[in-house]
Amino acid sequence: xxxxxxxxxxxxxxxxxxxxxxxxxxxxxxxxxxxxxxxxxxxxxxxxxxxxxxxxxxxxxxxxxxxxxxxxxxxxxxxxxxxxxxxxxxxxxxxxxxxxxxxxxxxxxxxxxxxxxxxxxxxxxxxx
DNA sequence: AGCCATGCACCG
DNA sequence: CGGTGCATGGCT
Numbered sequence: 001x002x003x004x005x006x007x008x009x010x011x012x013x014x015x016x017x018x019x020x021x022x023x024x025x026x027x028x029x030x031x032x033x034x035x036x037x038x039x040x041x042x043x044x045x046x047x048x049x050x051x052x053x054x055x056x057x058x059x060x061x062x063x064x065x066x067x068x069x070x071x072x073x074x075x076x077x078x079x080x081x082x083x084x085x086x087x088x089x090x091x092x093x094x095x096x097x098x099x100x101x102x103x104x105x106x107x108x109x110x111x112x113x114x115x116x117x118x119x120x121x122x123x124x125x126x127x128x
Numbered sequence: 129a130g131c132c133a134t135g136c137a138c139c140g
Numbered sequence: 141c142g143g144t145g146c147a148t149g150g151c152t
Contacts, residue, residue, distance in 0.1 A: 033134055
């Protein structure tokens, strides 16, 4: 059970010893629509979107480069939908990420802050 | 009160 | 007629 403790935590250990700190921000338990490959977009809970993501004013959103746990760079569009005077935040461009990581509903995606610099990183965990 | 999972209208 | 962009409604 070499990987006991989880893939993410092992990678975090590697990153901590060889790279700047990788601080967990929040997790998203993927819903059926998050994991739907035809949609290719996931909802970011408003609380976390407005706490941890860049401020976004235009509805079309902004492109973000996010590293995964293998240092592969992914480009996602962070935007919002107007919703009853509020906002629903989404990350678009998730189709290939879902496919490559073989994610399904019930799996978890974790967002990290890479220090210094404050860029974001992303990890995945299958249902346990 | 209002988020957010998902339905769905309508735009191209 | 497929997806975008938003609306709806279950749920807390």
